[in-house]
Amino acid sequence: MPDFRSYLPILEWGRTYDRAAFSNDLIAALIVTIMLVPQSLAYALLAGLPPEAGIYASIAPIILYAIFGTSCALAVGPVAVVSLLTASAIGQVTEQGTADYAFAALTLAFLSGGFLLLMGVFRLGFLANFLSHPVIAGFITASGILIATSQLKHIFGISASGHTLPEMLGALLVRLDEANGITVIIGGLAAMFLFWVRKGLKPSLRRLGAPEAVADFAAKAGPVAAVVATTVAVWVFDLNAAGVRIVGDVPQSLPPFTMPGLSGDLIRVLLVPAVLISVIGFVESVSVAQTLAAKKQQRIDPDQELIALGAANLGAAFTGGYPVTGGFSRSVVNFDAGAETPAAGAYTAVGLAIAAMALTPLVYYLPNATLAATIIVAVLSLVDLSVLKKTWMISSADFIAVATTILLTLGLGVEIGVAAGVVISVLLHLYKTSRPHVAEVGLVPSTQHFRNILRHQVVTDPALVTLRIDESLYFVNARFLEDLLTARVPVGGDVRNVVLMFSAVNDVDYSALESLEAINQRLKSLSIGFHLSEVKGPVMDRLSKSHLLHKLNGQIYLSQFEAWTSLTCDEGDSKNISKWCELPPG
Structure with missing residues (x-):
């Protein structure tokens, strides 16, 4: 008879949980919550969903991961690449802004969660090893470029669509003369400020004599400052009347109970995208979790991580969210802030629930351009074109795989790009082993x-x-x-x-x-x-x-x-x- 306690890591670390761990987890949760509020809104915008969907997707999934997950620092929620994949997959089913669109997002999360859960139960975490790291790096680089390009329409305040780089750039050029000058100023200033916060604020504060902890906290809270400043500016000067697009009404409530669609036609259309989202999300999540665990000489269980991520996605499906995974930036912040156990994620969920109940009216005048700037600054850190040079110097086969993945993702879209990445990884493995040394x-x-x-x-x-x-x-x-x-x-x-x-x-x-x-x-x-x-x-x-x-x-x-x-x-x-x-x- 299987020992079901092995599927509940919370029973292990919960027995030794003490006041010191509680204090460290609470501080980490506070910092991550401040970071997640604008980030969750921004990633929902990227996924083509209402802003509250980003907050909803960051509450129940985090709690479920705290129960089933094995990483002490991994912070689960919406991430840029998965949000882009979500928009691409659902955009083929229905149009953004409709009830069917949000409904399809729930179904996508449900299918993704179910697939991850089954992989975890059958101990299939090793399958992720067939995705080569160069190919994953190429896909993430191309996705970062696509994401940043897709947000330029909000920076310019124009309507544009497209799923590939040529389509996006063409749509932007056609409507560039419709750009809203005030929106461009807001988006441009927000982006420059966020770039400076990411690279220059902390060193500047340290030179002025600020303590390390204060400088670090200020750097992490930079996006919140950009949100507050631009929101106040739009409200005070009534800039929305001048054409600046704003977030508008956000429901002031806890995540609702929702039911994903289980119709055969919808499942058939979304099944393959759900599998691809699951694989990419799992690889990204486990890579982050293993990197952070190694720094504390800890270990994670990839198969249990599949179960935890599956539960998190199922939680998102039944609470108004969309597919989630472990995020790199928020996990690093969580780790650096001193998170000791997965309980830090649960405290973060409480903080986000409070924000959903009390703070959503305050983001009514938040300009979409600020959220777009937040996304652009975050995803450009994922772009690493140096992987082309590195693979060229080491392995011509790896270079061809990376270059092909990047070109297909940019030219044909993320779904074809990620599918090509999976196929190329397998073919690369077969090619190398077919000609053994x-x-x-x-x-x-x-x-x-x-x-x-x-x-x-x-x-x-x-x-x-x-x-x-x-x-x-x-x-x-x-x-x-x-x-x-x-x-x-x-x-x-x-x-x-x-x-x-x-x-x-x-x-x-x-x-x-x-x-x-x-x-x-x-x-x-x-x-x-x-x-x-x-x-x-x-x-x-x-x-x-x-x-x-x-x-x-x-x-x-x-x-x-x-x-x-x-x-x-x-x-x-x-x-x-x-x-x-x-x-x-x-």
Whole structure:
């Protein structure tokens, strides 16, 4: 019978929760709450949803993550990339601003939560490893560019649409003459202020003698200052009458109980986007959680994180939200503020609930341009085009994967971009393993070690070919090994024995076994011995279940030096080689 307590990490850390942890969590929650209020409103705007949806999506999900999550610092809620994916997915179903749009967002969160929960229950967290980090970096970079571009319409105060970079830029250029000058000033000043806050406020305050804690808090509260200043300016000067678009009425209430749509047509349209959102959200969340956990010598459980994120998304689906995941910026703030346990997230949810009840009337005059500036400043930190240079220098295959992901995301949209990223990651893995590194090795003089004949001065015997295979053998690369040996051991040559060094082979599947049998049969027909060395136990177990061992035209040696001694020293007649056969063992 399964131990259900393992699915509730709160029972573990809750037993040792003390006053010191409570104090640290409460301070961290205060700082994160101040940061989350404008950020939640901004990301809801990015997702094409009413501003209150961002706050709703930041309350119940955080509480549920605190119960099921394993990270002490991860802060769950709306994030830029997931918000963009949400807008892209739902935009294909219905138009923004309609009841059906919000309804579809609930369904998307429900499907995403259900998929994550199932992956967690079946312990499938390892599947995220098939997404290569360069591809993820390329997708996030392209998404950051798309997000920043999509918010320029709010900076200019014009109406524009589009899901790709060419569409967005074209729509902006067509309507640029309709830009509202006051809106441009508000958005431009807000963006410049936020950039300065992010980079220059803290050093400036430190130079003026402010304590580290005060300077740090002021830097994190910068977006709140921008919100307050621009809201007051719009209210005092009645700038909305001059065409400045504002947030307007935001319901003054706690998250409502909502029901996602479960119609077959809606589920069919949103299922694939939900899966893609889940995968990207999980990879981003786990990457952040593992990075922060390592700093405190803690660990997280990726499979339990799937369950926690699944529960968080289901919570969003039933409380008026939309898909959520762990955010990088707010998690780092939570960590730096001293969060000790996931309880900090629960306290943040309480703070956001108070804000939803008491502060929403204060954002009536908040200009959309300020929220857009908040998003632009936040997402531009995600843009890292240097990944192109780094991958170009290290791996041409990785460079092609990153460049393709970026171009497809910018040119065809985020859904095609993320789908391409998944496909490219899998193809990249298959390509690399389909052409495993195979080195012909020889004996390092005066040792029992064997190294690549192209990199080291080694002793070789023309009658003996030893190949070290640096990859597990399976259906993708089995034929590659056959072709390699056919080219290396031609008919009528001097080779009398071939040894495959299996020290790096961790697994052999049925297709590879068939290839090994074919190699054995060919070499036997040429009167050439076929041998294996340094075969690992699990691989030997697999070989013993096949016909290979019974038909093997040679032997299996415990070590490569034993194979060398047996096949070269006992059978060879070269004086140049025989002198290395007198080495003492070990």
